[in-house]
Amino acid sequence: MSLNYQYFPVSRPSEGGGGKTGNWRIVRPLVDLNKCIGCKACYLWCPENTIIPSDGKVTINYEYCKGCGVCSNVCPVKAISMVNEL
């Protein structure tokens, strides 16, 4: 018996299922790489998974970052500042 009719509402976590969301932003997080100690707290807390750890520091994927400011808040060394987008 064919099970072709069976579909499940399951998806793999991936970037941009609903399109690029970076243009929702009014403030952008800016990482001061001189201050960054690479603790990855921002990476763990980012609700959109837009922070990418690289070379012991972090960079931000602005195509999906919505500018919520969680990273800036959790950074223990205040290396991330929220700057006006305009």
Place this chain on the structure above:
Amino acid sequence: MMSKVISGNEAVALGVKLSRVKVIAIYPITPQTYIIEELAAMRDKGELDAEVIRVESEHSAMAAIYGAASTGVRVYTATASQGLLYMHEMVWWVAGSRIPIVMTVGTRAVGAPWNIWNEHTDFMSERDSGWIMTFASTPQEALDLTLQAFRISEDERVFLPMMVGMDGFILSHTKTRVYIPSQEDVDEFLPPRKQPYTLDPEDPVDIGNMFQPIDYMKFRHSIHLAMLHSIDVIKEVGKEYEKKVIPIGSYSTLNDSYKLDDAEYAIVSMGAWSLDVMQVVDELRKEGIKIGLYRIRYVRPWDEEDIKKKLGDKQGILVLDRSVSFGRGGHLYLELKSTLPEANIKGVVTGLGGVSIGKDMILPLTRKFIEGNTNNEWFYPSEVEKVELRNPRYIK
């Protein structure tokens, strides 16, 4: 197999234990409280190897087992009335996520006004949620259907949650003889559960996230088709059950019938009072009236083919409903009418809020119907005293 004199609630609790359920969410609501008390006691005595979660509401109960079932284990909860209504949102989430879950509904009237007695309106209110819905008419059937429910809902052709209804108090609290299968027989009948996807940190998936309109519609269509395909699964599982587990019931068809083959008239009913209807059928048969009973066991899926085959040629069909869609009539009556639009079908709404309806009341009701004097009505078994209502206090 052994037999014991137990209540419907105890029978269901034993069924759940025999099914080797791993997670149970418990929240008390009359009349199903006894089930979860039994299960908690079994767990306390070490007879039941399951996680029992005490939750703060029915909404949380369904949410808790929804999460647990997503990891691939067998889960269970029970509810009734206001509890089921409070759970309503999660009931839809579970079906939409295609998670197999089994739940017992000890049916009870919905307030206001406050009423704890039996009625089917709470159960019927979940008719469109995507759950498979079956209704027991004896404590034995409540146990049998609970065991079958796990097999049916976990089948790869189905993957839908399933609720087993049972008349509050009439079945849940009345003790009768119930045959209980052995653990070995149940283990053979009910293998460990398999699921095509699970919550697993090694291989993460999103369940129930946002879908674009066309995908959403495709999923809804998929639920519809799974519901239609479940008809075959139910028959298959039923046949295996009556052969291997308890060789006394008759589960090879979705709905049951009694003296219907040569009947000119038919009564359609669901739940415990079907047994009273059987006595009515016997009584009227003695008088030479050819009448039979068609007992609805499955509300969803709706066995349209069988209903057309068995009831299509009857002169008259009387539908007894213990639930009502206000302004339209009983739910079963409406379903029957849409299945057989040409047939002479009359619906009677009665027994709401625990109004006791037995053989002695159904008999004159049926006579009246055969004489052709019934026109979709509400039947009260006794005089209703006028309730003193308070005059409204108008704002001046």
